[in-house]
Amino acid sequence: MSQVRIFTDSTCDLSAELIQNYGIEIVPLYVIFDDQSFKDGHNIKPDRLYHLVEQTGKLPKTAAPSPADFEKAFEPVIHSGDDIVYIGLSSDMSSTIQNARIAADRFPSGRVAVIDSRNLSTGIGLLVLKAVQAAQAGKNSKEVSEMIEQSTAKIEVEFIIDTLEYLHKGGRCSSVQHFFGSLLKIRPLVKVIDGAMTMTDKVRGKRDKALGQLLDNALAQKDIMDNEFLFITHSLAAEEAAFVKEQIEQHTKVKHVYVTETGCVVSSHCGPRTVGIVFAKK
Structure with missing residues (x-):
């Protein structure tokens, strides 16, 4: 029987412990200083970010994961037979959701649900934890998605x-x-x-x-x-x-x-x- 796997992006700001304990999959955004590109939460953390801002005198640019990044992250889970619910950074703030939807369309219909959190930081993280709980309780992808979409405004x-x-x-x-x-x-x-x-x-x-x-x-x-x-x-x-x-x-x-x-x-x-x-x- 297929399971529902919960994906999100690095702006969810959940701790490493919560991510591991709940089996959450993270797709990182990019942080770019001139010609240096970093993956948020992987090879750059806030202390280094602040050091680089002080050193350069300017803020980095940030960039959404590409459709290819999402496709690469989703593919092993889909091939294993599980379904995916992805909850990401507000579409008003980033093209992350748009790129996730492009990637989702490359898989069979209904296998990857993409939800616009209409939020950032642990506003996303809280929705992600609720989604994990629902999936663990046996709800299918459609049921999890409907519940989270009804929760975003709350x-x-x-x-x-x-x-x-x-x-x-x-x-x-x-x-x-x-x-x-x-x-x-x-x-x-x-x-x-x-x-x-x-x-x-x-x-x-x-x-x-x-x-x-x-x-x-x-x-x-x-x-x-x-x-x-x-x-x-x-x-x-x-x-x-x-x-x-x-x-x-x-x-x-x-x-x-x-x-x-x-x-x-x-x-x-x-x-x-x-x-x-x-x-x-x-």
Whole structure:
């Protein structure tokens, strides 16, 4: 009897332990500095990314896996007789989903389902874990896909960004905004809304204040949280992530609160000391 195998891409930001324990297959995106091309999570991690940004003074380019990359990843699983559900980075942010669909069309109809997460980071990761649970419970590819497609709009993702430097370098923040934002110590809150990153608030002052706002925003929704999984996702902010995890565990009934680190693609847009809270609504 065929099984359903769950695939995703490196922007899911799941830990190596979760990926291994749940048998998740990862197709990496590319991180490109001039003539150097790296596979996200394979031969480059955020600490090296930040070193190269400091060294070169500019952000890398990022690129989706090609259709050939997806075809190569999918082929052994299809030939083994199993079906695939792939859940990937929002199509508003990347051509990853488009390329996965091109690859899926090269296999018999119905063997590879491609789902646009309408999200990034562990907003994807949370959907992936739900898909794995459904597959392990015996649901077929169509049933898993339908469940995940109904869940995409229920995912809440919010980050506090510590510095405007990376938004400025990436062209998402003007020089004037960068200057006055840095001068006034403004830290933006960013949410994923309708598949895209959207700045929803600007917290002025100490970092603790911004972190408190992020936590308050999540706890204000504790009564409508799905209590199965919640992620604290960070980039070089382990102590603060641990504090947020402790607060979430104290004030909610979530069973599994995971702390994970952002990969290079997300880190290249948000910068160091970013902290995010990700959960599903009931």
